[in-house]
Amino acid sequence: MEETQPLPQSELALCDSLIIWLQTFSTAAPCQDVKQLTSGVAMAQVLHQIDVAWFDESWLSRIKEDTGDNWRIKASNLKKVLQGIMSYYNEFLGQQISEELIPDLNQITECSDSVELGRLLQLILGCAVNCEKKQEHIQNIMTLEESVQHVVMTAIQELMSKEIVSSPTNDAVGELEQQLKRALEELQEALAEKEELRQRCQELDMQVTALQDEKNSLVSENEMMNEKLDQLDGSFDDPNTMVAKKYFHAQLQLEQLQEENFRLEAAKDDYRVHCEELEKQLIEFQHRNDELTSLAEETRALKDEIDVLRATSDKANKLESTVEIYRQKLQDLNDLRKQVKTLQETNMMYMHNTVSLEEELKKANAARTQLETYKRQVQDLHVKLSSESKRADTLAFEMKRLEEKHEALLKEKERLIEQRDTLKETNEELRCSQVQQDHLNQADASVAKSYENLAAEIMPVEYREVFIRLQHENKMLRLQQEGTENERIEELQEQLEQKHRKMNELETEQRLSKERIRELQQQIEDLQKSLQEQGSKSEGESSSKLKQKLEAHMEKLTEVHEELQKKQELIEDLQPDVNQNVQKINELEAALQKKDEDMKAMEERYKMYLEKARNVIKTLDPKLNPASAEIMLLRKQLAEKERRIEILESECKVAKFRDYEEKLIVSAWYNKVKIP
Structure with a gap:
C-alpha cells in the first residue's frame, strides 16, 4: 500500500465532531472511536432511530453484528448502510447525492480512514436534519459544545450546497444510473457471499475428509477389536471386565461420530443447494447487468447528441451576436472618422502649446538653479542657527547655575548679617557686664577672693575637663565633615552639573533634529505633490530629478532619525548615573541628619552643664x-x-x-518624546 499523507485538521475535526454527535443516540453497539464504527452496526442503529419507517427492522436485520476482524463482512455492512442512505435521499427526500460526498468504503474497512468515515457520517447527518423529526435532532445538536456545533453546522451547509435536486428532464437517465449502481452493488454483495460460501464449503470438505480419515481409523480399530472379541468371546459375556467396558465406550463414540458425520453431510448438502441458488441469481444479475449496460450506452449516445445540438445552438447564437456587433461597429466607424478630423485640428493646437511650454520650461530651469542656491543658503543658515541655539542653551544653563549660586550667596550674606548683629549685641552685653564686674571687684575684693577660691576649687575639677573634651570632639567632627562630606558633595555636584550640561546639549540637539525632520517631511510632501501634479504629463527628465531629490531627502531623514535614536540612547545611558548620584545625595543627607541629631544631643549636654555652672555661681554669689x-x-x-x-x-x-x-527636566523630556 502507498504511504498515507497527513490528514488536514479540518477533516479530522469533522470526523471527531460527528462521532460526538453520533454518541447522543442510544445505540447498543459501541461508537466511541473510528475503529468501532468501521463495522457499520452503530450507524445502522442510528439510521433506524432517525426514521423507523424507512430503516425498519427487516432492513436492520440484514446488518450482521458479529463482524470481528473480517473486513469482508464490514464492507458488506457498510455497503448496505450506504445503499439505504442513497435510496433514502433519492426516493424519500427527492435529492441526488453528489459524487464528491460518496465515501470510499474500502478505505474505511481496510485502513480505518477518518476522512471517508467523516463523509459517511455527514450523509447520516443529512438524513437526520431532513427527516420528519428534524427539529428534535437539531435541538440535540444545539446541546453540544460550541466548537462541535460549529463543525456540525458547517458540515450541514457543505452538504446542502453540494446536493443536486434531480431535474425532470434527466429522470430516466438518473433512474437507469441508480439501477445500474444498485445492480453492481448487489452483484458485488453476491460475489462476496459466494466467496464466503466457497470458503465455508472448503472448510466443510476439509472437516469431512478429516472425519472420514477418523472414521477409517475407527473402522480399522473396530476390526481389530472385533478380532480381539473373537479371540475373547468368553470375556464379553462378563460385563464387569475391562474389555467389555472399552467395547461399550468405543461403540458410544462410534455412534456419536456417525451422528456428527450425518449432520455435516446434511449441512454440506444445504450449502451446496444454497450455492447453486446463488449461482442462478448471479447469472440473472449478469443478464440484467448486460441489459442495463446496453440501456446506459443508449442514454450516453443520446446525451452526446444533445450536447452536440446544444453546442451548435450556442454557436448560432454567438454568430448572431457577432453580426449585430459588426453592424454597430459599422455605424460607429462613421462617427470615428468625424472624431479623427476634430482630433487632427486639436493636435495642431497642442503642437503650438508644446512650443510655448518648452520656452516656459527653459525659464523654469533657470529659476530652479536660483532656487537651489537659495536652498543651500537656507541650509547654511540652519546650521548656524543650530550652533547658536546650542550655545544659547549652554549659556542659559550656565546662567541658571550662576543664579542659583547668587541666591545661595545672598542667603549666606543675610545669615552672616544676622550673625553679625547678634554678635554685636552679645559684645555690648559682655562689655557692660565686664564694667559692672570691675566695679564689683574693686568694692568687694576680699569677698570675691574667698568666692573665687571656692569657684576655682569647684569649676576646674568638674567642668573644664568636660569642656575641653567637648571642644576636641567638636573639632574632630568639624574636620571629618569638612574632609569627607564636603568633598563628596562637591564631586557629586560637579558630576550632576556635567550630566545636566550633557542632557541640555542632547535636548537641544534633539529639538533641532525634530525641527529638521519636520522641515524634511514638509519638503517631501511638497515633492510628492509636485510629482503627483507632473505624473499626468510625460515629462521624464523633471520627474526623475524630483525622484532623486525625494530619495536624497529620504536618506537625510533616515540619517536624522538614526542620530535621534543615538541621542536617546545616550540620554538613557546617562539616566542611571543621575539616579545613582541622587541615591548618594540621599545617603549623605541621612548621614547629615544623623550628625545633626548628635550635635543636638551635644547642645543639650552643653546647656545642661551651663545651667549647672550658673546655678553654682548664683549660689556662691x-x-x-x-x-x-x-x-x-x-x-x-x-x-x-x-x-x-x-x-x-x-x-x-x-x-x-x-x-x-533634574527629575522635572527628565520627565518633561520623556513626555516630549512620547508625544507623536
Missing part, C-alpha cells in the same frame, strides 16, 4: 556676673557649630532643589 571666659568660648563654638549646620542645611536644600529640577 548672686552679684557675680555668670558670663566667664570659658562660657563665652563655648558660646562661640556653639555659634560656629550652628553656622556650619546652617551651611550644610542650605547645601542640602540646594542639592534637593537640583535633584527635583
